[in-house]
Amino acid sequence: MGRFNIVGKAVNAYIGRYQERLGIARSMRLAKFYNGIRYGSTQRRAIDAYQNRLDKLLLANDPDFSGKPRNILKDGWTIDRSGDFPFIEETLAEADRLIGDRGGVDRRGTPLAQTDYLFHLNDVPDLFNYPDLFKFSTSSEIIATVSEYMGMIPVFSQTRPKGIRVFESTNRFNEQTEFSGSQLYHLDLHDSPLVYAILLVHDIAEENGPWNFLPASVSEKAVRALNYQAKGEPYRVTDQRMYEVIDPAERIAFTGKRGDVLFLDSSRCFHYGSRNAILPGYRVMYAFTSHCRGDFTRMLYRLEYPNRSEDSELRKMVLGNID
Numbered sequence: 001m002g003r004f005n006i007v008g009k010a011v012n013a014y015i016g017r018y019q020e021r022l023g024i025a026r027s028m029r030l031a032k033f034y035n036g037i038r039y040g041s042t043q044r045r046a047i048d049a050y051q052n053r054l055d056k057l058l059l060a061n062d063p064d065f066s067g068k069p070r071n072i073l074k075d076g077w078t079i080d081r082s083g084d085f086p087f088i089e090e091t092l093a094e095a096d097r098l099i100g101d102r103g104g105v106d107r108r109g110t111p112l113a114q115t116d117y118l119f120h121l122n123d124v125p126d127l128f129n130y131p132d133l134f135k136f137s138t139s140s141e142i143i144a145t146v147s148e149y150m151g152m153i154p155v156f157s158q159t160r161p162k163g164i165r166v167f168e169s170t171n172r173f174n175e176q177t178e179f180s181g182s183q184l185y186h187l188d189l190h191d192s193p194l195v196y197a198i199l200l201v202h203d204i205a206e207e208n209g210p211w212n213f214l215p216a217s218v219s220e221k222a223v224r225a226l227n228y229q230a231k232g233e234p235y236r237v238t239d240q241r242m243y244e245v246i247d248p249a250e251r252i253a254f255t256g257k258r259g260d261v262l263f264l265d266s267s268r269c270f271h272y273g274s275r276n277a278i279l280p281g282y283r284v285m286y287a288f289t290s291h292c293r294g295d296f297t298r299m300l301y302r303l304e305y306p307n308r309s310e311d312s313e314l315r316k317m318v319l320g321n322i323d
């Protein structure tokens, strides 16, 4: 175990440090190859379950499920503004409770601060105390949409990004004057496909620092024009560079009301968020990946999600509690 960790640390430090020099696309391919060997059998079971047993798994998880997902990702994304999802009220109420407990606090410099303008309100172990955050995201309606897109039963991200996060975007403590980090366009590099289901907890308008993205086909055009993810190319793309190669009118801002849901492949759709959040913006982000990730972080650790004996087989698979 000790040696395993030393190798894992060395590989992750090397990739983390030299990824731009190696080329992001190339290091992701390398990781996919390695993880394909290491976790290939788990992934094959996730694909086999999708191809041969999906209907049964979805129904066992939710006897009221209609049989087909209502939402299908097109061009890498889709938005549902119906507010009509199983358990959405329970999950929103749980998010409210967490925001009430932990929102509005200066978290700069703590492990829950992603940046000075973007705070996570929970870590993964905290999910044991806020269990209803899972309810919406493990419903058959959500899993069916994500599975259909990925061609397998997905798993909550087992390392980075953390699979379930309640986010607070806020400019209240931000002293930076220029956009940086996740406020700039990028494609996520932890895995591809990487599907986010993003649930708005409060209404989100421009002053709450909404998520913004480009559809997959537009992003693909930008990847080619910018030589993005090639050797030596920067991970973050400024607006100026982006809008030299694509029409700014292609940008979609995920503003909306409490209960609105965006499904999006963040490895194929350029995105940014949390700009100028004059008023705090709150959303839950659920991150689904494959088992054969595009990075080497599983060499280091694996996040544990709550494991209850009464969970359905599907839910156990999605939580990574069953191969």
Ligand SMILES: [Fe+2]
Pocket: 182, 186, 187, 188, 266, 271
């Ligand atoms: Fe991202």
